[in-house]
Ligand SMILES: Nc1ncnc2c1ncn2[C@@H]1O[C@H](COP(=O)(O)OP(=O)(O)OP(=O)(O)O)[C@@H](O)[C@H]1O
């Protein structure tokens with residue numbers, strides 16, 4: 586795996602993993618913007634391929650059917666942290682990939698090994714092209730996608746804190762239902778055979794339950810700057 590071609594001296598690869606609602610996207614975008622790095626939301630890529638499967642009538646309960654068409658959709662991610670984009674076969678899917686239907690089906694699609702192989706390859710090629718470095722967020726970035734990342738961060742938060750954040754985002758959705766849905770997705774993502782959600786042994790764990798978003802951002806920026814200084 587080549588991740589260092591044409592890199593500037595200050596370029597860093599940052600992997601940010603963790604369960605749903607721990608603040609990966611908000612933190613990663615802000616850290617990348619502050620430090621002039623690219624940004625990749627790998628969850629959006631799994632959501633995009635799930636959206637394509639649903640749109641094309643593929644049976645989400647049939648891993649063989651999903652595997653057979655996993656190579657078909659062309660997924661392109663824009664990596665500007667102030668305006669990240671995602672398209673499937675040229676169509677902007679940034680809205681449709683956030684529907685409840687896609688959210689409830691994405692864990693089944695992302696568990697299929699052929700889907701993971703395809704998306705992992707895409708993620709590595711995006712990271713390799715980021716000349717100034719990149720913040721990549723997901724579930725298996727530190728363990729599988731970019732095991733040689735300069736910095737690995739694993740964000741956590743209590744289910745209660747995560748549910749409160751999400752239900753605020755979803756305009757007051759029921760807290761209990763939101764909490765159960767988060768935990769169900771985490772359980773599926775953590776127990777799949779291929780590349781499950783997991784903390785890398787060398788990742789720095791940050792519990793965000795009692796931290797503001799700004800405090801988490803500052804913490805990760807400091808960790809990146811320490812890595813840069815040590816390079
Ligand atoms: N430390 C924090 N304190 C309070 N709210 C936060 C904090 N971090 C993130 N949030 C809010 O929580 C919500 C979820 O954050 P975010 O989307 O960044 O999480 P995520 O880990 O990327 O979730 P997912 O994996 O489900 O995409 C957002 O509304 C965000 O503004």
Ligand SMILES: Nc1ccn([C@@H]2O[C@H](COP(=O)(O)O)[C@@H](O)[C@H]2O)c(=O)n1
Pocket residue numbers: 605627628629631632691692693695696722723724725726770774
């Ligand atoms: N590296 C990753 C990233 C995501 N997934 C799967 O995608 C789902 C959606 O992720 P969000 O971050 O947008 O909530 C997630 O629940 C996983 O099923 C993954 O497998 N690996």
